[in-house]
Amino acid sequence: MARTKAQLPAGARLADYLTVGYLALRCPLGKVREILSQQGVESQRRRGLPHEVLVYFVLAMVLYANVAYEDVLQLVLEGLRPLLGDAKLTQNTVSKGAISQARARVGVGPLQSLYQEQVRPHGPAGMAGVWYQGLRLMAIDGSTLDMPDEAANAEYFGYPASARGSTAFPRLRFVAMAECGTHTLCYAQPGPYHSSERELARSVLAHADATMLITADRGFYSYDLWQEAQATGAKLLFRLSRSLRLPREEELPDGSYLSTVYSNAEDRKHRRNGIQVRVI
Known part of the structure; x- marks a missing residue:
């Protein structure tokens, strides 16, 4: 969808070019070209709009959401010129149609791969909210975005329902694992609006490991999901619905207690396949 014509406020500033340079520092040009090659969509020729430039253009669009495509592209070209080593690139005039066609050729695959490789928990030791008792604090949560x-x-x-039919824009639902100290959204899994957050969370939790303490709200709990999350080695701290049966089996000195969760009533009756949990 093309944007309405808008310009950078007061023209491009040095800070804007530095922003593009920082993107290239955090997401190196060599890595972008490697991913494009792996996906089979690397540029076959250097004339026109190289596909690696297009990747940075998509990243920059997030930072300059209210600026026209052409202006964002020129900013990216200027910012990347020292790395690309091709001054002629900045002299090209590229239309919105050409940008859209190039994006279609590249597709979503390279951006997905770059996100999975580059966006990881990164908070250093000592930073507030990042670590607790030697474990990295992570939180599973979901949200929606207008498309x-x-x-x-x-x-x-799909569209969310409303009192008068449906909303104006399609809406994407996603679940991600957020690093609590930095608020970095890692391992995000998108899906249609009517997707279950619990189902989307399965692929997100697959990235958990024994270095993490993962928190989640009560809507994410199920016996199967808890079992899968435990298998990653991560420590889990979920809120639970009051309707879940959690009998006090062993009192602990701090006021918490041990209990057992089961997959169904039949397993509970025969006390089989239970998972012991600590209730706080």
Whole structure:
């Protein structure tokens, strides 16, 4: 979906070019080209709009959400010129149509791969909220995002219901694992609006490991999901619904107690396949 014409406030500033340079520092040009090659969408020729430039353009669009495509592209080209080593790139005039066509050729695969490789928990030891008792604090949560009102988005993501039919824009639902100290959203899994957050959380929790303490709200708990999350080695701290049966089996000195959760009533009756939990 093309944007309305807007310009950078007071023109591009040195800080804007430095922002593009920082993107290239955090997401190196060599890594971008490697991913494009792995996906089979590397640029076959250097004329026009190289695909590695397009990747940084998509990243920059997030930072300059209210600026027209052409202005964002020129900013990216200027910022990358020292790395690209091709001054002629900044002299090209690229239309919105050409940008859209190039994005279609590249597709979503390279950006997904870059996100999974580059966006990881990174908070250092000693930073507030990052570590507790030697474990990295992470939180599972979900949210939604409005998508451009286009046929493909409407068909895949769907619309939320409202009192007068449906909303104006298709909406994406996602679940991610957030690093509590830095608020970095890692391992995000998107899906249609009517997706279950619990189901989306399965692929997110697959990235957990024994260095983490993972918190989640009560909507994420299920016996199966808890079992899968435990298998990663991570420590878990979930809120639970009051309707879940948690009999006091062993009192602990701090006021918490041990209990056992089961997959179903039949397993509970025969006390089989239970998972011991500590209730706080």
